[in-house]
Amino acid sequence: MWKDFFYFSRTERRGVLILAVLIVLVCTASWFIPTKDVTDIKEDPDFEKEYTEFIASIKEREHSQNTNYKRVPFQQRKVVLAPFDPNTADSVSFLNLGLPSWMAGNILRYRAKGGKFRQPADFRKVYGLTEEQYTTLSPYISIAEKFAFKDTIRLLSRRKAQDTLLHYKYPAGTVINLNQADTTELKKIPGIGSAIARMIVGYRKQLGGFYKVEQLQDIHLSVDKLHEWLAVNENGTQRINLNKVGIERLKAHPYINFYQAKIIVEYRKKKGKIQSLEQLKLYEEFSEKDFERISPYICFE
CATH class of the missing domain: 1.10.40 (Ribonucleotide Reductase Protein R1; domain 1)
Incomplete structure (x- = not known):
């Protein structure tokens, strides 16, 4: 039975034979091909010279690139302290005073929006200005007279005459009709303010009128205190x-x-x-x- 597994046709036997011959030839050839030792290359004077020149050229190229793109340090503007008005000075004046360009731009934008410096102390509020810078510049701040005082409009209004009826209350013994009184009249009853008056009128509208004063208990009002001031007419309800x-x-x-x-x-x-x-x-x-x-x-x- 093992012959069934290892049986090859004539063509297959030829292929196996050719493959075996090729494997033997490759193995035999590898013994006769010499291999170059890496250490021999490193010890070769010509190789070392070429390698050294190659490394030197790379370093020189990197150095030249760094030199070309190296940021040149900013040459600071010479500070010239002189009197200035922060309301009219231009950007060059602020730069000459030692302020950075972004701060000068902020000042100009503040002025463009209608901002004014009314007194030297207002310049202290400039964003980014240090206390040291303000101390240095404050002696040179000179604000024109037209900016020194804020234009203000004084609104003079007459005192309104006191309304003697504003807090008027009915005297004892006064009786009003609960179905006809408006909020103004109800507020003249002692103990009734604006909120209670509106509550009474609103509930009266929902009901369609009161038929007795005791109905005020529905909205949690004390009838004992209000009964002497209020009265209800007969047939005063809407049906x-x-x-x-x-x-x-x-x-x-x-x-x-x-x-x-x-x-x-x-x-x-x-x-x-x-x-x-x-x-x-x-x-x-x-x-x-x-x-x-x-x-x-x-x-x-």
Whole structure:
């Protein structure tokens, strides 16, 4: 069976034989080819001379490049201290005083935007100016008279005459109509300011008028203190027709919630017009207190 694995055809046997002959020839030739020793190259005088000249040429080239691109140190401008006005001096004047160009540019931009130096101490605020530089230059700062004082406009206003009615309060015994008084009149009642007056008027608008002073308790006001100043006229409320208005209008009233408004509208659709609140007493959404509160604000025709 091993012959089955190592069996080669005639062509394959020829190929194997040729390959073996080539391998033997290559191995034999390697023995006869001499190899050059690297140490012999290094010890060769001509090689050492060429190598030294090559290294020297590279160093010379690097030196010439560094010399060409070497930054030449900036030659500082000679400082000349002389009187100057920071409001009118140009950039050359600032450079001659020893200030760098970027600082001179900042000063010019500050002036271009309307900035002024009113007194020598203002020059101390220049960005980047050191205390030493300011001390050196301050004796030479000379500000023109037109810049020395800031132009100001004095606004003279007459004192308004005191409004003697601004904090006026009604004397004891005064009674006003709660459904007709505006915020100005309400503020004349002792204990009522602007906020409370606006609160009363706003709640009155939501209700459609008050039918008794005690309703102010709904907005957390002390009725005991206000009762002597306020009165309510009869039939001073605006009434809602339960047979015509929709749910949105009904639930907008402070005394009618959404579920009560929904029952009123559905009752109308199923059983017809509402003639009295007695027809709604079977619904648990309404209580006797609810009927008492909404009675002055509803009608059926």
